[in-house]
Amino acid sequence: MTVSADNPSKSFSFCRIAVVDNDPMALAALTQLIKEQATFASLLWTSMDAQHALEHCSRFEDIPDILITDMSLEGIQGDSLCRRIRLTNTKTRLLAVTSFSLSSYEHKARRAGVQGLVSKNDEKAIIQAIATLQRSDSLPGFETPILARTRLKHEKTSPLLTVREEEIIGLVSEKGLTDREVSAAIGVKEATVRRHMHNIMKKMKAKTARQAVAIWLGGR
Missing domain, CATH: 3.40.50.2300 (Response regulator)
Structure with a gap:
């Protein structure tokens, strides 16, 4: 049928x-x-x-x-x-x-x-x-x-971000949140957010957080 x-x-x-x-x-x-x-x-x-x-x-x-x-x-x-x-x-x-x-x-x-x-x-x-x-x-x-x-x-893509890294880059790029605002939004220390951003930049081969955001948005 x-x-x-x-x-x-x-x-x-x-x-x-x-x-x-x-x-x-x-x-x-x-x-x-x-x-x-x-x-x-x-x-x-x-x-x-x-x-x-x-x-x-x-x-x-x-x-x-x-x-x-x-x-x-x-x-x-x-x-x-x-x-x-x-x-x-x-x-x-x-x-x-x-x-x-x-x-x-x-x-x-x-x-x-x-x-x-x-x-x-x-x-x-x-x-x-x-x-x-x-x-x-x-x-x-x-x-x-x-x-x-x-x-x-x-496909030749950047190394997969962790769930937490993706959550952070998403908040930074799509909502324009600062490290302090991201810290409050997801309930972690601001230093932890900065450490995650460092890892994100390294995986994306970006020299700055702004460049990482541009790469992230460009690949969406």
């Missing part, structure tokens, strides 16, 4: 879904949508924190068949979360969602190795995308998990 556009819940298999979104209202809406309309799937877990999502995906029993993640998260951004998962996992199909225009995130999503990108505001498109990923490896125009992992492993 195949999945039709009008009735995507008709399918021959069952899949486990996980959802990541740091907006509690959006997470609740996505959860309700899946429970009510994706009757061919079960909700395995949800998370408002990308780090927790990574921990879930490192445990065999918590690895979902489909992971739905917002592209705009706190700390680790959605594209980085997808990239980290894809480098260690070819089982999970990654479906990125955003409330912004799809064109603003399409390049990031593709580079991160996702299997599809849809609008968070289009419930029908979300359900149809889930149904498609349930029976195939990717949406049209997107890489399969295996192809995406192969590409990411062969």
Whole structure:
């Protein structure tokens, strides 16, 4: 039996879904949508924190068949979360969602190795995308998990930042926070923030924090 556009819940298999979104209202809406309309799937877990999502995906029993993640998260951004998962996992199909225009995130999503990108505001498109990923490896125009992992492993990129380093460079580059403000935001000493920035600059081969920010933004 195949999945039709009008009735995507008709399918021959069952899949486990996980959802990541740091907006509690959006997470609740996505959860309700899946429970009510994706009757061919079960909700395995949800998370408002990308780090927790990574921990879930490192445990065999918590690895979902489909992971739905917002592209705009706190700390680790959605594209980085997808990239980290894809480098260690070819089982999970990654479906990125955003409330912004799809064109603003399409390049990031593709580079991160996702299997599809849809609008968070289009419930029908979300359900149809889930149904498609349930029976195939990717949406049209997107890489399969295996192809995406192969590409990411062969790309010449800077050494992967740690989760904490990425959180800090994100706060500095995208919100313009000072070391003191970052210290207050994440609850560590200012000296610790400076030490992390030193490591970030070294990994990025940047001579200054400003140059590291430019490199980070240029690669997003």
